Amino acid sequence: MGMKIAVVGATGNVGREMLEVLDERAFPADEVVAIASRRSQGTEVSFGDRTLKVQALENYDFSGTDICLMSAGGAVSKEWSPKIARAGAVVIDNSSAWRTDPDVPLIVPEVNADAVEGFSKKNIIANPNCSTAQLVVALKPLHDRARIKRVVVATYQSVSGAGKEGMDELFNQTKAVYVADPIEPKKFQKRIAFNVIPHIDVFMEDGSTKEEWKMVAETKKILDPKIKLVATCVCVPVFVGHSEAINVEFEEEISPEEARDILREAPGCLVVDNPAEATYVTPYECAGEDATYISRIRSDPTVDNGLSLWVVADNLRKGAALNAVQIAELLINRGLVGKKKAA
Numbered sequence: 340m341g342m343k344i345a346v347v348g349a350t351g352n353v354g355r356e357m358l359e360v361l362d363e364r365a366f367p368a369d370e371v372v373a374i375a376s377r378r379s380q381g382t383e384v385s386f387g388d389r390t391l392k393v394q395a396l397e398n399y400d401f402s403g404t405d406i407c408l409m410s411a412g413g414a415v416s417k418e419w420s421p422k423i424a425r426a427g428a429v430v431i432d433n434s435s436a437w438r439t440d441p442d443v444p445l446i447v448p449e450v451n452a453d454a455v456e457g458f459s460k461k462n463i464i465a466n467p468n469c470s471t472a473q474l475v476v477a478l479k480p481l482h483d484r485a486r487i488k489r490v491v492v493a494t495y496q497s498v499s500g501a502g503k504e505g506m507d508e509l510f511n512q513t514k515a516v517y518v519a520d521p522i523e524p525k526k527f528q529k530r531i532a533f534n535v536i537p538h539i540d541v542f543m544e545d546g547s548t549k550e551e552w553k554m555v556a557e558t559k560k561i562l563d564p565k566i567k568l569v570a571t572c573v574c575v576p577v578f579v580g581h582s583e584a585i586n587v588e589f590e591e592e593i594s595p596e597e598a599r600d601i602l603r604e605a606p607g608c609l610v611v612d613n614p615a616e617a618t619y620v621t622p623y624e625c626a627g628e629d630a631t632y633i634s635r636i637r638s639d640p641t642v643d644n645g646l647s648l649w650v651v652a653d654n655l656r657k658g659a660a661l662n663a664v665q666i667a668e669l670l671i672n673r674g675l676v677g678k679k680k681a682a
């Protein structure tokens with residue numbers, strides 16, 4: 340008997356991408372099951388050159404499932420992940436429900452793969468927020484070399500980060516602008532077409548948003564609790580791909596040339612950075628790609644040992660689906676689930 344994988348949220352942006360990534364990477368599963376809400380029961384989703392019939396979460400029996408890739412939002416995860424975990428499947432969750440739980444590892448395989456061993460306390464592993472995942476992939480190799488003291492980051496986040504409703508809202512509002520139809524924001528707080536919105540998730544008491552707080556808390560948990568970080572998270576009218584303007588202050592001196600060389604060798608990173616020829620990346624070029632792209636590496640002369648950089652990744656891939664599948668591969672390679680575990 341081989342591995343049995345369930346994808347919960349299979350009709351959503353992240354779930355559909357998970358199915359694509361599982362197929363592309365020839366994930367060693369004998370059976371892949373697509374699960375969503377009762378609304379989608381009986382509909383079909385693509386899995387490679389096949390289609391899978393969607394099953395309803397509340398009717399599904401998870402016994403015999405090895406890994407459950409979960410991307411159905413925080414409320415569904417809070418209720419269902421512990422039940423699925425008790426049935427014996429390791430849950431890899433994409434929502435924010437478990438990320439700060441001390442008994443749940445928060446994993447980006449290129450950064451803190453060893454922390455995965457702690458999964459058995461709850462049988463749940465958390466995937467970070469999309470903007471944190473690409474940030475820590477780029478920062479980890481630089482932190483190892485020169486120790487990061489402080490990070491200031493501004494994000495330019497695509498509407499797919501707000502799910503399929505977010506993408507529909509940008510599409511419909513853009514059309515409405517051209518035909519002078521009225522625009523009524525639903526998913527976003529203000530009009531997103533031809534606009535930018537410095538407001539993602541709810542406001543906190545200190546005036547920051549929960550999205551900004553997540554970047555701070557998750558970077559500390561994954562990379563180093565000593566790193567000071569402040570973020571401004573902004574939603575922009577881009578369908579797929581998050582961009583980040585990052586300013587880093589290090590303890591030790593590090594030149595842009597050395598940073599470029601380190602990042603060229605770093606797992607998951609792709610440096611596209613030739614100022615002489617104005618070479619850099621934009622989210623449009625990174626959609627559908629696995630790498631975290633790094634451009635515009637330069638000195639920040641306003642602080643000691645400062646660097647600025649521009650980091651772009653596909654938020655549905657490295658920010659969600661790809662990272663979750665990489666965690667599943669990590670579990671298999673370390674013999675923590677499936678056949679090797681049973682042997």
Ligand SMILES: NC(=O)c1ccc[n+]([C@@H]2O[C@H](COP(=O)([O-])OP(=O)(O)OC[C@H]3O[C@@H](n4cnc5c(N)ncnc54)[C@H](OP(=O)(O)O)[C@@H]3O)[C@@H](O)[C@H]2O)c1
Pocket residue numbers: 347348349350351352353354374375376377378379380396410411412413415433434435467468469499500501502503504654655658659
């Ligand atoms: N988009 C990103 O960049 C990103 C990145 C990291 C993490 N995440 C997280 O991943 C999760 C999913 O995001 P998304 O962008 O894929 O959202 P989405 O496009 O809105 O999809 C939501 C999915 O959840 C399912 N669902 C909703 N309620 C359910 C229920 N009661 N029982 C079972 N399934 C239910 C939906 O099924 P129906 O179609 O049947 O309603 C759909 O498959 C969220 O927690 C999000 O925060 C997203």
